[in-house]
Amino acid sequence: MERNVTRSSKARLAAGATVLGTLWAAALFSQTTPVMDAAERRIALEKLTVVGSALYIGAHPDDENTALLAWLAKGRKVRTGYLSLTRGDGGQNLIGTEQGDPLGVIRTEELLAARRIDGAEQFFTRAVDFGYSKTPEETLRIWGREGVLADVVWVIRNFRPDVIITRFPANGDGGHGHHTASAILAAEAFSAAADPKRFPEQLAYVRPWQAKRLVWNAWRRPGEERPATAPPQLSVDLGVWDPILGESYAELAAASRSMHKSQGFGASPRRGSVLNYFELVAGAPISSGLFDGIDLTWTRVPGGEAVGTLLAKALAVYSDEDPAASVPALLEALAALDGLERDPWVVVKRGELLEAVRACTGLWLETMAANATVTPGSSVDVTAVALNRSDVPLTLVRVVMPYSPRLYIDRPEATRTPTIGGGTRDPMMPLLKNQPVTLVFALSFPSDEPYSQPYWLAAPHGVGTYAVPGQELVGLPHGPPAITATFVLRVGQQELVYEVPVMHRWTDPVAGERTRDLAVVPRVTVNLEAPVLIFPDRTRRVVRALVRGHEANASATVKLAAAPGWRVEPQGIPVAFEKAGEERTVRFTVTPPEAQGGGELVAFLQSGGREERARSVVEVDRSHIPPQTLLPPASARLVRVDVARPVKRVGYVMGSGDEIPAILRQLGFEVTLLSDDDLEEQNLLAFDTIVVGVRAYNTRPRLAEAQERLLAYVQGGGTLVVQYSTSRDLVTERLGPYPFTLSRDRVTDEAAPVKILIPGSPLLTYPHAVEPADFDGWVQERGLYFPEKWDPRYQALLSMSDPGEPATEGALLFVTSGKGSYVYTGLAFFRQLPAGVPGAIRLFVNLLAGGRSHA
Numbered sequence: 001m002e003r004n005v006t007r008s009s010k011a012r013l014a015a016g017a018t019v020l021g022t023l024w025a026a027a028l029f030s031q032t033t034p035v036m037d038a039a040e041r042r043i044a045l046e047k048l049t050v051v052g053s054a055l056y057i058g059a060h061p062d063d064e065n066t067a068l069l070a071w072l073a074k075g076r077k078v079r080t081g082y083l084s085l086t087r088g089d090g091g092q093n094l095i096g097t098e099q100g101d102p103l104g105v106i107r108t109e110e111l112l113a114a115r116r117i118d119g120a121e122q123f124f125t126r127a128v129d130f131g132y133s134k135t136p137e138e139t140l141r142i143w144g145r146e147g148v149l150a151d152v153v154w155v156i157r158n159f160r161p162d163v164i165i166t167r168f169p170a171n172g173d174g175g176h177g178h179h180t181a182s183a184i185l186a187a188e189a190f191s192a193a194a195d196p197k198r199f200p201e202q203l204a205y206v207r208p209w210q211a212k213r214l215v216w217n218a219w220r221r222p223g224e225e226r227p228a229t230a231p232p233q234l235s236v237d238l239g240v241w242d243p244i245l246g247e248s249y250a251e252l253a254a255a256s257r258s259m260h261k262s263q264g265f266g267a268s269p270r271r272g273s274v275l276n277y278f279e280l281v282a283g284a285p286i287s288s289g290l291f292d293g294i295d296l297t298w299t300r301v302p303g304g305e306a307v308g309t310l311l312a313k314a315l316a317v318y319s320d321e322d323p324a325a326s327v328p329a330l331l332e333a334l335a336a337l338d339g340l341e342r343d344p345w346v347v348v349k350r351g352e353l354l355e356a357v358r359a360c361t362g363l364w365l366e367t368m369a370a371n372a373t374v375t376p377g378s379s380v381d382v383t384a385v386a387l388n389r390s391d392v393p394l395t396l397v398r399v400v401m402p403y404s405p406r407l408y409i410d411r412p413e414a415t416r417t418p419t420i421g422g423g424t425r426d427p428m429m430p431l432l433k434n435q436p437v438t439l440v441f442a443l444s445f446p447s448d449e450p451y452s453q454p455y456w457l458a459a460p461h462g463v464g465t466y467a468v469p470g471q472e473l474v475g476l477p478h479g480p481p482a483i484t485a486t487f488v489l490r491v492g493q494q495e496l497v498y499e500v501p502v503m504h505r506w507t508d509p510v511a512g513e514r515t516r517d518l519a520v521v522p523r524v525t526v527n528l529e530a531p532v533l534i535f536p537d538r539t540r541r542v543v544r545a546l547v548r549g550h551e552a553n554a555s556a557t558v559k560l561a562a563a564p565g566w567r568v569e570p571q572g573i574p575v576a577f578e579k580a581g582e583e584r585t586v587r588f589t590v591t592p593p594e595a596q597g598g599g600e601l602v603a604f605l606q607s608g609g610r611e612e613r614a615r616s617v618v619e620v621d622r623s624h625i626p627p628q629t630l631l632p633p634a635s636a637r638l639v640r641v642d643v644a645r646p647v648k649r650v651g652y653v654m655g656s657g658d659e660i661p662a663i664l665r666q667l668g669f670e671v672t673l674l675s676d677d678d679l680e681e682q683n684l685l686a687f688d689t690i691v692v693g694v695r696a697y698n699t700r701p702r703l704a705e706a707q708e709r710l711l712a713y714v715q716g717g718g719t720l721v722v723q724y725s726t727s728r729d730l731v732t733e734r735l736g737p738y739p740f741t742l743s744r745d746r747v748t749d750e751a752a753p754v755k756i757l758i759p760g761s762p763l764l765t766y767p768h769a770v771e772p773a774d775f776d777g778w779v780q781e782r783g784l785y786f787p788e789k790w791d792p793r794y795q796a797l798l799s800m801s802d803p804g805e806p807a808t809e810g811a812l813l814f815v816t817s818g819k820g821s822y823v824y825t826g827l828a829f830f831r832q833l834p835a836g837v838p839g840a841i842r843l844f845v846n847l848l849a850g851g852r853s854h855a
């Protein structure tokens with residue numbers, strides 16, 4: 001039974017934020033309790049006096065100019081956002097094997113980690129990063145132009161930027177079709193957002209918005225002379241030193257940019273002047289600054305002058321040693337703000353003000369669950385702590401915790417009085433300076449509590465866009481936390497209300513304290529041994545499934561259902577768990593049909609007379625981002641394709657990470673992962689074939705030395721198959737027995753016609769006769785970083801091109817040398833094999849054979 005995602009997400013939205021504006025205003029604070037030092041506090045107080053905003057628009061995680069974001073957020077102190085049209089799920093992963101959806105989750109969290117450093121907020125559209133695109137026309141066709149435009153308009157109407165800045169120009173100089181499309185959509189959205197006739201369905205939630213101007217964050221080579229006829233450009237120095245921060249914005253940006261670890265974008269700071277240029281695209285002209293002609297004061301908010309005066313007062317009396325001295329003025333400003341009409345700025349600044357009060361009182365609020373996960377229908381203890389570290393007389397009025405009928409107050413036993421009925425009697429506990437107040441709640445989750453899932457992955461998605469359940473979620477980096485507690489505090493006659501996500505905390509022996517959101521997971525999950533199961537002949541095989549119980553005494557019967565023609569035995573396997581977190585491996589025997597073809601293998605769980613589709617649990621855990629739990633449907637793709645085994649022992653030199661070794665093992669090859677030491681010490685001729693993984697010559701410095709031995713291995717009779725590396729940062733120029741040079745040529749259309757140049761080549765005939773049909777059904781792209789020039793002794797075997805482009809012939813190079821064979825290929829086998837593409841599997845096995853029988 002599938003859950004009604006739309007209903008539950010809406011319910012969660014209602015619980016997490018009573019108004020949409022709050023959710024948007026709180027986007028930055030949803031993950032961890034912010035800790036502000038003296039510099040951050042002062043900047044936060046200064047920022048309260050500035051009423052202005054800027055939105056930066058690019059296509060991918062890493063497109064953003066982090067120095068500019070830091071300058072805007074911390075220097076100009078305007079509300080700053082980065083709208084990345086995609087989540088970067090189509091890229092390559094330099095820190096693990098995740099691709100696609102899980103990679104997009106990693107990149108989303110990396111962007112949020114970067115924003116926590118540069119002070120900007122993060123937004124997305126529903127667009128999928130489907131891989132490299134050569135033209136904006138192709139990009140907009142695959143995304144669906146109107147849908148993604150609607151999302152950009154939606155973000156603009158919510159965020160209401162005064163200035164919109166694009167990373168790329170619309171003329172194609174940005175290269176990647178996604179880049180150019182981001183500039184085209186930004187220009188269209190600049191006016192569409194202001195037009196009530198465009199996307200009128202959004203006006204149930206937001207008002208039209210006209211930004212003052214749209215500019216391009218122009219690039220210029222150092223010393224570049226611009227022709228006199230070129231459009232004027234404004235220059236801004238992002239390298240100015242901020243005495244409060246103790247560094248420049250460009251310097252700070254390096255730490256922010258270094259969060260893009262899955263892209264290998266660690267950055268060193270640039271010191272000294274860093275000039276940036278801006279060219280007007282639309283809207284009001286610029287003469288001296290990006291915010292020319294924009295009122296950045298409280299006078300732009302109807303009735304806001306008094307608030308502005310009080311906030312200026314809070315800043316005037318601010319002291320690093322005694323930040324609480326600013327609290328009375330901040331509270332007066334809050335009262336004045338609450339007397340104003342509900343202008344969007346009032347919502348945003350209210351959130352900032354509450355954070356400033358928190359920072360100036362050293363107020364610590366947390367709600368920590370005893371476990372990292374909870375299942376529907378079960379319960380978990382949550383400890384809430386409120387700690388006031390100032391002399392400001394704060395009182396805790398109540399903590400509203402969903403699903404908790406009883407509230408215990410942790411006081412000496414004699415005076416302990418449970419309050420029944422969700423706090424009908426408010427405990428009213430004074431928060432004495434530096435005396436934590438601890439409350440323990442037992443949360444009982446309803447049996448239909450929705451699972452925690454990234455909202456954009458809750459439903460299956462197509463190539464171009466994610467399916468998002470509910471307009472309110474569109475644009476947000478992630479949905480509201482599973483459970484949010486509400487702390488109600490009082491100071492004098494004023495109430496202060498803080499929403500605090502329920503999290504779990506643990507101490508990692510290496511990293512120290514780590515936290516994550518509490519996740520709601522199924523009672524039992526099933527992880528099949530691989531997402532793709534390949535049957536190279538009619539032989540039946542054992543398919544393992546790792547079954548995990550997520551609550552004590554969970555039990556179920558695991559069943560696998562296969563496509564017609566496939567047979568699974570036994571029918572079901574019962575499992576039972578004593579404790580939460582226990583795992584069992586169950587084994588099914590799957591017999592393939594005689595005919596080649598494919599199908600799906602789906603796991604079901606039967607329990608208490610009910611049967612439902614099982615989910616897998618995928619933990620994405622890296623030390624620089626909070627761990628994330630994904631719960632995709634438990635299924636695998638079945639592939640029945642006749643594959644010969646011309647060699648036995650394969651050595652694999654892993655590069656930046658790919659899943660090919662696991663696929664080769666499924667096909668029956670003996671695969672050994674080779675370390676640097678192995679390459680330097682082992683008898684390589686013990687392997688029939690050695691395969692070099694993607695980007696190995698970019699990521700493994702010791703290959704520079706080991707390359708001699710690999711080439712000697714070819715001379716001695718081995719087959720060496722080298723997959724693509726990029727031309728930048730090669731550890732050796734000598735990739736093969738004869739010279740060739742790499743280019744950035746790629747064929748991105750996965751259906752681009754392929755011409756076989758030398759049909760009789762042994763590489764294309766043994767053991768499989770490769771046919772045009774073997775190039776059907778490929779995914780994402782044909783290949784990348786093809787060689788452009790090569791020694792004539794190489795045979796170029798394939799020719800291909802994207803529509804309208806000249807043919808490239810470097811996708812597959814082959815040469816025999818000494819007693820062995822050498823193959824270089826930029827074909828994207830690292831995508832095709834894990835996807836179970838039959839033709840690519842057949843061709844790859846031919847490469848392993850190196851054009852000859854090893855028998």
Ligand SMILES: [Zn+2]
Binds near residue numbers: 176179
């Ligand atoms: Zn990009």
